[in-house]
Amino acid sequence: MEDIRALFARNLRRLRHKSGLSQEELADRASVNRGYMSDIENGRYNATINVLAKLADALGIEPAELLRRAPPP
Numbered sequence: 001m002e003d004i005r006a007l008f009a010r011n012l013r014r015l016r017h018k019s020g021l022s023q024e025e026l027a028d029r030a031s032v033n034r035g036y037m038s039d040i041e042n043g044r045y046n047a048t049i050n051v052l053a054k055l056a057d058a059l060g061i062e063p064a065e066l067l068r069r070a071p072p073p
Contacts, residue, residue, distance in 0.1 A: 004067070008052075009043040011066050015059050016041070029058035 016026050027037040032051060039045040047055070056063040 003043075005046055006043050007069060008047065008066055009041050011068065012055060013041050015061060015065065019059055021059075026055065026058055030054040 016023070019026075021029070023037050023041065024034050026032075027034040030037075030051070032054060036045065036051075040047045040051070052066055053063050056066055059065075
């Protein structure tokens with residue numbers, strides 16, 4: 001089973017890129033410190049459930065999307 005922190009980080013990075021946002025832009029939209037945002041996206045820190053919700057809202061997605069495993073190929 002994949003580490004949930006790595007899954008979250010990978011999904012966050014993928015969805016941020018898909019939205020065309022920089023880490024700084026997403027951090028600003030979500031009212032999160034940019035350094036903290038970088039640490040979350042690189043799997044160094046765990047995001048709280050509140051931060052997960054803020055990031056999802058800033059990306060215009062449901063919070064569950066940040067935790068969804070990719071379907072098998």
